[in-house]
Amino acid sequence: MAEEILRIDNVSKEYRMDGITFRALCNVSLRIAKGEFLAIMGPSGSGKSTLMHIIGCLDRPTEGKVYIENRDISDAGDQELAKIRNTYIGFVFQQFNLLRRTSTVDNVELPLVYSRTAPGVRKSKAKSILEKVGLGDKLRNFPSQLSGGQQQRVAIARALVTDPKIILADEPTGNLDSKSGHEIMEILNQLHREGHTIVLVTHDANVARYAKRTVRMIDGTIVSKAGKT
Ligand SMILES: Nc1ncnc2c1ncn2[C@@H]1O[C@H](COP(=O)(O)OP(=O)(O)OP(=O)(O)O)[C@@H](O)[C@H]1O
Numbered sequence: 491m492a493e494e495i496l497r498i499d500n501v502s503k504e505y506r507m508d509g510i511t512f513r514a515l516c517n518v519s520l521r522i523a524k525g526e527f528l529a530i531m532g533p534s535g536s537g538k539s540t541l542m543h544i545i546g547c548l549d550r551p552t553e554g555k556v557y558i559e560n561r562d563i564s565d566a567g568d569q570e571l572a573k574i575r576n577t578y579i580g581f582v583f584q585q586f587n588l589l590r591r592t593s594t595v596d597n598v599e600l601p602l603v604y605s606r607t608a609p610g611v612r613k614s615k616a617k618s619i620l621e622k623v624g625l626g627d628k629l630r631n632f633p634s635q636l637s638g639g640q641q642q643r644v645a646i647a648r649a650l651v652t653d654p655k656i657i658l659a660d661e662p663t664g665n666l667d668s669k670s671g672h673e674i675m676e677i678l679n680q681l682h683r684e685g686h687t688i689v690l691v692t693h694d695a696n697v698a699r700y701a702k703r704t705v706r707m708i709d710g711t712i713v714s715k716a717g718k719t
């Protein structure tokens with residue numbers, strides 16, 4: 491295997507509700523190589539988003555270890571975890587998660603505001619990434635003035651603006667028609683060719699086909715590690 495960027499070892503995640511413990515992940519292990527394009531498939535409730543949140547440093551496992559570039563981040567504090575997330579991870583969600591009263595370019599700039607980048611640099615970076623995803627003419631539009639596919643391209647631009655090494659996309663085409671979905675996948679494919687590591691969750695075999703490897707989850711475990719789907 492090529493150089494590893496991400497590894498999880500025997501990770502379990504338990505959610506406690508009303509005194510009952512639910513095991514959303516059971517002893518999941520996974521290695522992801524630098525530059526890999528991986529798809530995660532599996533039925534609703536099988537733990538895909540839970541796994542993505544742990545990979546993306548949005549949540550911690552109940553048990554097990556998480557390594558990014560061989561660094562054990564399982565016991566990182568909140569601040570440290572946020573810093574790792576800002577450095578390594580770009581997240582794209584099914585629901586776009588854009589700020590509604592904020593323009594395209596300002597939505598994309600936002601992660602750079604948090605990382606205290608100078609305003610001039612922020613603006614030019616956001617613009618150039620929006621041009622790259624084909625939205626150079628929509629900088630001042632609000633999300634409601636964009637199509638679903640365009641909104642998702644804004645979300646991808648926002649995920650990219652910090653130059654993350656790993657792009658996590660949880661059902662990025664789930665709310666899109668198939669043409670817009672394929673446009674989004676072409677952008678992710680291009681990012682893969684440029685060397686980004688991409689982890690994609692999808693229900694759609696046509697979408698998973700863009701990935702070079704697919705793993706399947708059922709009931710909180712990874713059941714198969716196939717090559718090409
Ligand atoms: N915060 C939470 N508290 C309690 N249970 C949770 C929580 N988050 C997820 N779960 C449970 O964990 C299981 C896995 O959820 P998860 O969101 O990872 O599934 P998924 O594979 O992403 O499903 P989908 O394809 O529908 O998005 C589900 O049974 C869910 O109800």
Ligand SMILES: [Mg+2]
Binds near residue numbers: 538539540660
């Ligand atoms: Mg999910």
